[in-house]
Amino acid sequence: DAGITQSPRHKVTETGTPVTLRCHQTENHRYMYWYRQDPGHGLRLIHYSYGVKDTDKGEVSDGYSVSRSKTEDFLLTLESATSSQTSVYFCAIMARLAGSYEQYFGPGTRLTVT
Amino acid sequence: RKEVEQDPGPFNVPEGATVAFNCTYSNSASQSFFWYRQDCRKEPKLLMSVYSSGNEDGRFTAQLNRASQYISLLIRDSKLSDSATYLCVVNTDPMNRDDKIIFGKGTRLHILP
Numbered sequence: 001d002a003g004i005t006q007s008p009r010h011k012v013t014e015t016g017t018p019v020t021l022r023c024h025q026t027e028n029h030r031y032m033y034w035y036r037q038d039p040g041h042g043l044r045l046i047h048y049s050y051g052v053k054d055t056d057k058g059e060v061s062d063g064y065s066v067s068r069s070k071t072e073d074f075l076l077t078l079e080s081a082t083s084s085q086t087s088v089y090f091c092a093i094m095a096r097l098a099g100s101y102e103q104y105f106g107p108g109t110r111l112t113v114t
Numbered sequence: 115r116k117e118v119e120q121d122p123g124p125f126n127v128p129e130g131a132t133v134a135f136n137c138t139y140s141n142s143a144s145q146s147f148f149w150y151r152q153d154c155r156k157e158p159k160l161l162m163s164v165y166s167s168g169n170e171d172g173r174f175t176a177q178l179n180r181a182s183q184y185i186s187l188l189i190r191d192s193k194l195s196d197s198a199t200y201l202c203v204v205n206t207d208p209m210n211r212d213d214k215i216i217f218g219k220g221t222r223l224h225i226l227p
Contacts, residue, residue, distance in 0.1 A: 033215075040219070041219070042201070042217050042218065042219035042220060043158070043201075043217040045215070090157055090158070100146065100163050101146065101205070102148065102160055102163065103148075103160070103203070103215065104160065105157040105158050105159070106157060107156070107157050108156070108157050
């Protein structure tokens, strides 16, 4: 258990509304990531962070923004939700354990945009 | 060639049998390799890292073949609880800003009673 929580766990929202998903970790990991997972596509990286106020875009960043004002929280915002953003969103951290670096995932947020 | 490629399956295997899957990767500079397991509607969970010398954890054995650019996962004495999707993950440069973490789309495994 890497101490990662996500909120909300489920959300239904309407097209055009802004949505913010929260990822919270308790173990002071520096590296955090947001992914989306869709059938046929696998996990795709949206944004990632190397530390407080240090973020970068992943492969599917259009329509998303992130913020990291504290080490423990990484927020993902959908500026104006669209139906194509209906997905399962996973947050992850990178942990260094016994000389290797391993990713651990939060439980996911299931987002439906109607 | 796709960056990370897996046979999507499903592999339907009787309980107690041995099953193996491979994952091929295209970037010869890749440095770290992992197998994750993902149950339906759950997050991916790290199953095992894959080391150059190969490694074993109970009924699970992972191997790396750098020359042919693939990793493998072998499950012996399969259990009903092994039914899941198995994801192959490849990193190019862990903990570096230029790191690329590539996920395969997964191989579905169904263990049959």
